[in-house]
Amino acid sequence: MMSRGKSPDRREIADRLHSAAIHLLRHVRRQDAHSGIGPAQFSALSVLVFGGPMTLGQLAAAEQVKPPTMTRILTGLERNRLAERIRDPEDARRLQVRATAKGARLLHEGRRRRINYLAEHFSELSSKELALLHEAAEIVHRALRSTRH
Amino acid sequence: MMSRGKSPDRREIADRLHSAAIHLLRHVRRQDAHSGIGPAQFSALSVLVFGGPMTLGQLAAAEQVKPPTMTRILTGLERNRLAERIRDPEDARRLQVRATAKGARLLHEGRRRRINYLAEHFSELSSKELALLHEAAEIVHRALRSTRH
DNA sequence: CGACATAGTTAGCTATGCTAAGTAAATCCG
DNA sequence: CGGATTTACTTAGCATAGCTAACTATGTCG
Numbered sequence: 408m409m410s411r412g413k414s415p416d417r418r419e420i421a422d423r424l425h426s427a428a429i430h431l432l433r434h435v436r437r438q439d440a441h442s443g444i445g446p447a448q449f450s451a452l453s454v455l456v457f458g459g460p461m462t463l464g465q466l467a468a469a470e471q472v473k474p475p476t477m478t479r480i481l482t483g484l485e486r487n488r489l490a491e492r493i494r495d496p497e498d499a500r501r502l503q504v505r506a507t508a509k510g511a512r513l514l515h516e517g518r519r520r521r522i523n524y525l526a527e528h529f530s531e532l533s534s535k536e537l538a539l540l541h542e543a544a545e546i547v548h549r550a551l552r553s554t555r556h
Numbered sequence: 557m558m559s560r561g562k563s564p565d566r567r568e569i570a571d572r573l574h575s576a577a578i579h580l581l582r583h584v585r586r587q588d589a590h591s592g593i594g595p596a597q598f599s600a601l602s603v604l605v606f607g608g609p610m611t612l613g614q615l616a617a618a619e620q621v622k623p624p625t626m627t628r629i630l631t632g633l634e635r636n637r638l639a640e641r642i643r644d645p646e647d648a649r650r651l652q653v654r655a656t657a658k659g660a661r662l663l664h665e666g667r668r669r670r671i672n673y674l675a676e677h678f679s680e681l682s683s684k685e686l687a688l689l690h691e692a693a694e695i696v697h698r699a700l701r702s703t704r705h
Numbered sequence: 706c707g708a709c710a711t712a713g714t715t716a717g718c719t720a721t722g723c724t725a726a727g728t729a730a731a732t733c734c735g
Numbered sequence: 736c737g738g739a740t741t742t743a744c745t746t747a748g749c750a751t752a753g754c755t756a757a758c759t760a761t762g763t764c765g
Contacts (some may be wrong), residue, residue, distance in 0.1 A: 417675040417678050417679070417686060418671050418672070418675045419690075420675075420678070420686050420689055420690045420693070421671045421674035421675040421678060422667075422671050423690060423693040423694065423697075424580070424674070424689055424690075424692070424693040425580070425581075425584060425670060425671065425674060426693070426697070427577075427692075427693040427694075427696040427697050428576075428577040428580045428581050429581065429599075430696070430697065430700050431573070431574070431577045431696055431700060432574075432577050432578065432581060433620055434700055435574060437620070444720095445719085445720050445721075445753090446720090446721085447720075447721055447722085448720085448721095450578075462743080462744095463743075463744065464742090464743065464744080471582055471586070472721085472722070472723095473722080473723065473724085474743075474744060474745085475722090475723080475724085475744085475745070475746080475747095476721065476722055476723075477744095478744065478745060478746085479720085479721075479722095479745095480720090480721075483719095483720075483721095498730075498731070498742095498743085499729080499730055499731085499743095500729070500730045500731065500742065500743040500744070501730095501742090501743060501744085502743080502744070518571075521574060522567050522570045522571050522574065523567070525570035525573070525574060526566040526567045526569075526570040528699045528700055529566050529569070529570060529699055530566070531699070532695065532699060536695050537566060537569050539688060539691060539692055539695065540569055540573055540692050540695060540696070541568075541569045541572060541573075542688060542692075543573070543576075543688055543689050543691075543692030543693075544569070544572040544573040544575070544576040544692075545572065545576075546681065546685050546688065546689060547576040547579070547580055547689070548572075548575070548576055548579065550677045550678055550680070550681060551579050551580060551583055551677055593751095594722090594750085594751050594752070595751090595752085596751070596752055596753085597751085597752095611712080611713095612712075612713065613711090613712060613713080621752085621753070621754095622753080622754065622755085623712075623713060623714085624713085624714070624715080624716095624753090624754080624755085625752065625753055625754075626713090627713065627714060627715085628714095628751085628752070628753090629751090629752075632750095632751075632752095647711090647712085647761075647762070648712095648760080648761055648762085649711065649712040649713070649760065649761045649762070650711095650712060650713085650761095651712080651713070
């Protein structure tokens with residue numbers, strides 16, 4: 408009988424996890440000031456670097472923003488030579504967007520800063536606690552991937 | 557073998573947790589469209605409701621933004637009658653900021669939407685997984701509170 | 706009293722989100 | 736074939752939210 412009715416309050420847990428996520432990102436975001444680009448550009452660049460070239464529409468969907476917003480984010484990335492528009496030979500309406508080598512480099516540096524910062528905060532945790540965090544991250548990923556509406 | 561036996565790679569874990577936090581907040585943020593106010597106003601209101609009245613400077617510090625930014629966030633909250641400025645009798649330079657009843661109501665509704673959404677995504681998890689998430693949230697809170705620079 | 710310190714505001718810039726409307730290309734269909 | 740529709744992106748215009756620099760008002764201290 409799986410936690411019916413008297414479950415260890417799911418909403419309470421969701422609340423605490425929600426709060427933890429907010430605080431975590433609030434902290435790491437401070438490390439981004441050194442990257443020279445804003446959070447939306449950084450995040451879009453990340454999708455491009457790890458996901459490979461894609462159309463503007465796909466990138467907008469991946470970032471959960473509307474196409475006009477992605478047009479502008481891309482304009483910013485191009486101005487900084489971090490990404491580029493490429494003609495799509497199959498459909499001239501579409502644009503392929505690709506990270507440049509400079510973009511990939513900047514992304515990896517920024518990511519390293521964020522991760523180092525977090526890892527430093529985790530330095531006092533035991534191996535057991537670290538393993539628990541790792542598992543929690545995977546559970547969250549899985550839970551959010553399912554039930555995707 | 558990314559882990560040389562002993563310590564599970566702290567940076568790998570930080571990376572996955574970072575990514576999980578991003579995805580989690582990206583999902584819940586979509587629920588906020590119904591609240592009618594932006595994320596910064598929502599977050600500041602949350603601090604006011606749970607932390608009680610405080611000065612503009614304290615509120616800015618809590619939200620990790622600069623005073624001019626908080627001035628504008630507060631202007632937006634006041635326009636919507638969600639918070640109000642109060643004279644500080646002890647020091648006329650200072651402002652006390654307080655959430656209104658309407659503000660508290662709106663906050664609780666928005667929070668409920670976010671939490672319900674998350675809790676729904678967690679509905680397929682076992683009690684054990686839920687307990688793990690809960691513990692992870694507490695570990696993250698603790699890790700970020702310490703080593704605060 | 707005058708100099709300095711502190712708290713907020715104003716002004717002006719950038720980035721990021723939106724909707725509505727425009728342009729260009731592909732596709733549908735009579 | 737060719738006009739109507741759909742699709743992909745851009746442009747225009749608006750709002751929020753971040754910053755620094757400079758200003759105002761108030762408090763504190765020598």
